[in-house]
Amino acid sequence: MDAQHGRPCSIAATLGIVGDRWALLAVREVMFGNHRFSEIARNTSAPRDRLAARLKALVAADILERREYQSSPPRHDYHLTEAGRELAPVLSALRAWGDKWAVEEPPVRVEHHGHPIRQQVVCATCGEPVREEGIQRISTVPDWDLTGPVVRG
Amino acid sequence: MDAQHGRPCSIAATLGIVGDRWALLAVREVMFGNHRFSEIARNTSAPRDRLAARLKALVAADILERREYQSSPPRHDYHLTEAGRELAPVLSALRAWGDKWAVEEPPVRVEHHGHPIRQQVVCATCGEPVREEGIQRISTVPDWDLTGPVVRG
Numbered sequence: 452m453d454a455q456h457g458r459p460c461s462i463a464a465t466l467g468i469v470g471d472r473w474a475l476l477a478v479r480e481v482m483f484g485n486h487r488f489s490e491i492a493r494n495t496s497a498p499r500d501r502l503a504a505r506l507k508a509l510v511a512a513d514i515l516e517r518r519e520y521q522s523s524p525p526r527h528d529y530h531l532t533e534a535g536r537e538l539a540p541v542l543s544a545l546r547a548w549g550d551k552w553a554v555e556e557p558p559v560r561v562e563h564h565g566h567p568i569r570q571q572v573v574c575a576t577c578g579e580p581v582r583e584e585g586i587q588r589i590s591t592v593p594d595w596d597l598t599g600p601v602v603r604g
Numbered sequence: 605m606d607a608q609h610g611r612p613c614s615i616a617a618t619l620g621i622v623g624d625r626w627a628l629l630a631v632r633e634v635m636f637g638n639h640r641f642s643e644i645a646r647n648t649s650a651p652r653d654r655l656a657a658r659l660k661a662l663v664a665a666d667i668l669e670r671r672e673y674q675s676s677p678p679r680h681d682y683h684l685t686e687a688g689r690e691l692a693p694v695l696s697a698l699r700a701w702g703d704k705w706a707v708e709e710p711p712v713r714v715e716h717h718g719h720p721i722r723q724q725v726v727c728a729t730c731g732e733p734v735r736e737e738g739i740q741r742i743s744t745v746p747d748w749d750l751t752g753p754v755v756r757g
Contacts, residue, residue, distance in 0.1 A: 457649030459711035461702030462632055462695055463625070468706055470625035472616070479615055483741070484751040496610030534705045539736055540697040540725055542615055548694055549614030552687045553621060558612035559750070562740045569728040572693055574716045581723065583692055587715045588636070597712070598637040 459592045468512050469538065473497040474505045475545070478531070478538050481515065486528035514538070543570060612745045621665050622691065626650040627658045628698070631684070631691050634668065639681035667691070696723060 457463060469475055476495040485491055492502050506529060509515040514535040517527045547570055550557040561568045572581045579585070590597050610616060622628055629648040638647055645655050659682060662668040667688040670680045700723055703710040714721045725734045732738070743750050 457629070458647045459707075460629075460632070460699075461707050461710055461712070462698045463629060463648075463702075464706035465698045465702035466625040466628060470628070472619040472623035475619060475623070476610070476613075476616060479613070482736075494611045495616075534701075536736065537701060537704070541694070541701055543725065543734070544693040544697045545615045545618045546613075548687075548690060549616075549618035551690070553617035554612075554614050556744070557614055558743065558745045558748070559614070560742045560744055562742065563727040563734060564730065564732070564738050565740075566727075566729050568734065568739070570734065571726050571728040572696065573724050573726050574719075575722040575724040576719050577717065579717070581696070581716060581721065583635075583689065585717050586721070587718075589713045589715065590711065591709070591713055592711045595711070 458595055465541075469509075469514070469541075471505060473501055474509060475538075475542065477502065477505055477509065477529075478514065478535060479542055481529050481531050481535070482539065482542065486530060488528075491529070509535075611748055618694075622662075622667070622694075624658060626654055627662060628691075628695065630655065630658055630662065630682075631667065631688060632695055634682050634684050634688070635692065635695065639683060641681075644682070662688075 469478070473495060476497065477491050480491045480494050483494075485494055488502070488506070491497070491506070492499055495502065497505070506515065506517075510517050510529075512534075513532055515529045516532055518530055520526055520528050546559070546561070573579060574581055588597055622631070626648060629650065630644050633644045633647050636647075638644055641655070641659070644650070644659075645652055648655065650658070659668065659670075663670050663682075665687075666685055668682045669685055671683055673679055673681050699712070699714070726732060727734055741750055
């Protein structure tokens, strides 16, 4: 989305779509099972006009879909698409960081098959936990090395 | 941070600190090894005044630290704190989503000990992959159930 500006990057591209706190909090509410505008507005405290704009953009980006749940008068609610459901790891990572660094007590306890979850990112190819030391990032875009001065065209 | 408004939530608290695309892209650059303001500005394309404000906030939030690397004239650069380094899974999750849903070709290839990484979130308690079906979330805050209408005191 903003790949034209700054480093071409999937993180930047994702943030170009959901890089607004109201967008991600709206996705959180739908993931929790709160599908209606009024529920999403109350639980996020998003200003209604900004929330309406974000929901429209999330539908346009195919992250949410709008479904009619009542026909007269017509009423719509919001559901996650596959792309929307796949934002779950983003929200989990934000939650894990916040539980440790941004709140006194975790306000939501997450259980996994009945035990407290301890999330860990592993590499499915080798089964090992992913740590920064084991990672190498390689730019596939000419003129955009990852480190140091960048000279463009 | 905005736990006073809307649902008390670690995701919201995290987004209250880093919920701005320039903040997360600045963290990305420092993680890549680009520590100086001019490098961060160029590689993110952030407007310089907004970037300066974000870096200041990230230092205040103890995600970045500012270090003098030259004394006359004094020059400073930015380094990740422990809290900053622990944002790596957030950036990884944003990258993985973007690689699949937001770009044509991944502009950065990530390798893990020499093989292409395939990130997977597992529960370290039981070793099983984390899937939405196996997750239960329990609010620990009175009056804030996760689903449905919320009636507040």
